[in-house]
Amino acid sequence: LGRIKMKGPSKSGVFIYSNDVAALSSFYADLLEDARIVFSNHEIAVIRVPDGQLVIHAPDVGIYLTENEHQYRESAIKPFFTVGNIDAAKNLILERGGTAEQMIYRGPYFNVCNVSDPEGNVFMIREFF
Numbered sequence: 173l174g175r176i177k178m179k180g181p182s183k184s185g186v187f188i189y190s191n192d193v194a195a196l197s198s199f200y201a202d203l204l205e206d207a208r209i210v211f212s213n214h215e216i217a218v219i220r221v222p223d224g225q226l227v228i229h230a231p232d233v234g235i236y237l238t239e240n241e242h243q244y245r246e247s248a249i250k251p252f253f254t255v256g257n258i259d260a261a262k263n264l265i266l267e268r269g270g271t272a273e274q275m276i277y278r279g280p281y282f283n284v285c286n287v288s289d290p291e292g293n294v295f296m297i298r299e300f301f
Contacts, residue, residue, distance in 0.1 A: 185225035186251040188293055193217050197228040199268050199289055203261060204253055221253070251295045258283055258299035265289075265297075 190196040197217035201207045204221050211218040219226040255261035262272040262285060269290035276285045284298040 182220075182225035184223070185221075185227060187227045187229065188289075189231045190228050190291055191231070192291070193228050193230050196289060196291060199270070200226055200228070202268070203255070203264055205256055247294075252284070253295065253297055254282070255297045255299055258285055258297060261297050261299075262287065 188196070193212070193215060194217070197209055197212060197219060201209050201219055204219075204226075207219050207221045207226070209217055210220045215230040217228045219228070258276060265272050265287050270288050272287040273285055276283050279298070282298040282300045284296050286294060287297055288294050
C-alpha cells in the first residue's frame with residue numbers, strides 16, 4: 173500500500189457507509205483508475221480519486237445496514253465514476269460481487285450504466301467516447 177501525500181481534505185467527494193470497510197475500499201480502489209487508498213483503519217478508509225475523495229466508513233452506532241443479497245440500496249443521491257472501459261468495469265463489478273444492469277445508455281459524450289457495489293450501494297459508471 174503506497175502512501176500518497178495529500179495537501180489536505182478534498183473539497184468534494186462521496187461518503188459510503190459499509191459493513192466491511194476493508195473489502196469495500198479495496199473494491200473501489202481496484203475499480204477506479206488512478207484511485208489510491210491514502211488512509212485506512214478498522215472504521216474508515218479514504219480513497220483519493222481524480223477530482224475528489226471516496227470515504228468508506230463503518231456505520232455509526234444505531235445505523236443498521238441490511239445485508240440482503242442483490243438488493244439495491246438506492247438513495248436520492250447517485251454517485252457516478254468514469255472508467256476506461258465500461259465492459260471491463262462491469263465484469264470486475266460482477267466478479268467482485270456487485271451487480272450491473274445490461275442496458276448501457278448513451279449520453280452526449282459518454283456511455284453510462286447503473287451498477288451496485290457488493291453491499292448494494294447503487295452508482296453509475298461512465299465511459300467517454
